Amino acid sequence: KGMVDYIIDNKMQILPYILEAVFRRMKKGQTITTSFLIDYNELSDTREYGAAEILIEEEPNMPEAERMYITLQLLTSNVLPKQYLKSEETHKLRLALEQVLSEFEKKACIQLVDRESLLEKLFAHIKPAYYRIKYHLTTDYSILDKIDQEFQAVHYIVKESLVPLERFIGSKVPENESIFITLFIGGHLIESTEKLQTRLKAVVVCPNGLSISRLMEKTLRSLFPEIFFYQAMSIREFEQTKAGYDIVFSAVPLSTDKKFFLINQLMDGKERLELRRRVMRSVYLVDEVNISVDQLMKTISKFADIKDAARLEKVLADYLMPVPEETTSTHSTKSSLSDLLEETRITRKKSVADWHEAIHHAALPLFSAGVVEQQYVDEMKRQYPAPIMNIILRNTIAIPHAETEKGVNSLGMSLLYLEEGLPVEGGKNLHFIVVIAAVDKNAHFTALLQLMELSENKRALKKLADAGSTKEMHQIIKNFTDLETKKTM
Incomplete structure (x- = not known):
């Protein structure tokens, strides 16, 4: 506060000398010729304008640039009440x-x-x-x-x-x-x-675009409420940041002298539980009670017949370590998956020659509608020369995307289904490709979470594969998102 007062008082003390110097300079015939690129009348309803007019009333021929200079001197001084x-x-x-x-x-x-x-x-x-x-x-x-x-x-x-x-x-x-x-x-x-400084501070580093980085950041904020998180950064932003931090969470290996945790960009419930235990043990030297989903499954199987073990395991893991509440809120006005994946943005093809052709056909509905520019399609091909596992949800749905400034005009998603599939790591075939065009870090988030749920629902994916038309595929997606919404109510 003292520093602030000093600067304001100092400005008020030197202002009379500035004004006197202006008048003396003008008497010598030396006037300002530079334009301030401001309309003098734009300031006419300010008190400072009136004060400046009084100061120069004996100088009717004063150039407008000089009048502007005096008015701005008053405006940038804390002379008059707010x-x-x-x-x-x-x-x-x-x-x-x-x-x-x-x-x-x-x-x-x-x-x-x-x-x-x-x-x-x-x-x-x-x-x-x-x-x-x-x-x-x-x-x-x-x-x-x-x-x-x-x-x-x-x-x-x-x-x-x-x-x-x-x-x-x-x-x-x-x-x-x-x-x-x-x-x-x-x-x-x-x-x-x-x-x-009473709370530890952490950075989240993600080499991919808005969609994945936003999901990582939200998941970690929910997982560790005792830690302050900066907004997710790219590798370049991390290398240049001057922010003080104690912990680094990253999807790729990094060189740092701080506590470092290499994490999966798209963690399931079991992975979130394990990360929570690792961080608490390493950072806070605390061993939390180990609640194992596997042990729960074994115990339940002793007393009940489990019809869908995979689904039950997922539900238990999500219950023990849920995704952030705000991202699943039914009160959200953000677009759902069925809203963004309109029928006209769904494509079915028997096959493609390679991954780049797959990106081309997957993005074509967005490009044709003016949602993205060709630059965005080219950037996805540049960033992902092959369908790497980092952008494949649960080994079933690839989500290539790039930065907003690379050619996104509006929010959108488009889906390509390949009947014969495309070979990926591990000898598997990739059938679903969803291109994401994000305008900010929030608008597409509900749809992304629903897409994650869809990626691990084998029954819904089989229905999509067996569908006879894009209209039927859109209805299947709508039914699925409606059901997911009801579950969170």
Whole structure:
């Protein structure tokens, strides 16, 4: 707080000298010729505009660039109370800051104490910062060129939480301004004794696209509520990150001096149980009670006739270590599998020459509908020269996909069924290929979970294989997703 006051007070003290220097420079005939790319009248309903007009009323012939410069000097100084911000913008700015704090709470897994007080402090600061950021005015906070190690994790989360403010302002928040916001929030956390460092922090590294990385992150968050997780990263992002972390979960081997756990991208219930035990034993030196699904199955078989052992084993494993509740919520408005796999996006073929041809035919409905560009299809072929096991759900359904920025225009899925199949590792044949086009990390998540359920349901897969038309296949998928939805009610 003292640092913030120092900077504001310092700005107010030097402002008169800045204005005097401007007038002296102009008297010597030296005026600004550079355009600020701002309409002077755009600022006409601000209090600072009126103040600037008073200051220059004896200079009727002052160039517009000079008038703009003086107005911006006032706008970027905390000279006038915050209530003089443009009236129609005040509510929107406050709402954006509330959303920033909500994002911070969600990402940091905490609830801010005395949140309203923090909001007021941020609101008072952001008023002059709003114009600095919006009009790309440089501000030299030389004393803020480095942030304490104590606030490194806070700063990382703050920067990830600034999207609502950046959307409102229409510009990226510069590093020095984000550091200033971190000081406000970090100071508030210290005052309210909410220190992030009391929890271990972990990163999740996934070499694949949004779909798999989102699933990994959600699964791990649910599995380890006592650990703070950063958003899932690519290998490149992991190598460049400056975030402080204690544990690394990755689908591929990595070089790190932190606790490292190599995991399956698509863990079933038994694998989740085993990972939980490994982490608790290695990180917390705690041996949790070992509840074995195999032992439960043996015990149940002694007293009952099991009609579907594989299904019962899966249900028990999922019960003991369920997937995240929020991802299976029936209140979700996200698209289901049957919503995305429309009849027109399902294709049946007898065979294809190779894997790349399979990707081409699987993606064709999305490309034809304008959901993806050719670049996206080419990128999938580049990333997956062969049908590797990392993108095959339960050895039955391949889900090739790439990054959103590689040519995704809207959310979509398409399915290709190959009657003769395509050879993959282990001497098996792959019959189902689903191309996923994701626009963000959430919209397709319900459909992806339902696709995972479908991948291990042999009865439903056989019905799809035996179907006589794409219309019948879509109805089978709809019946399946409706049934899965009822199970979660």
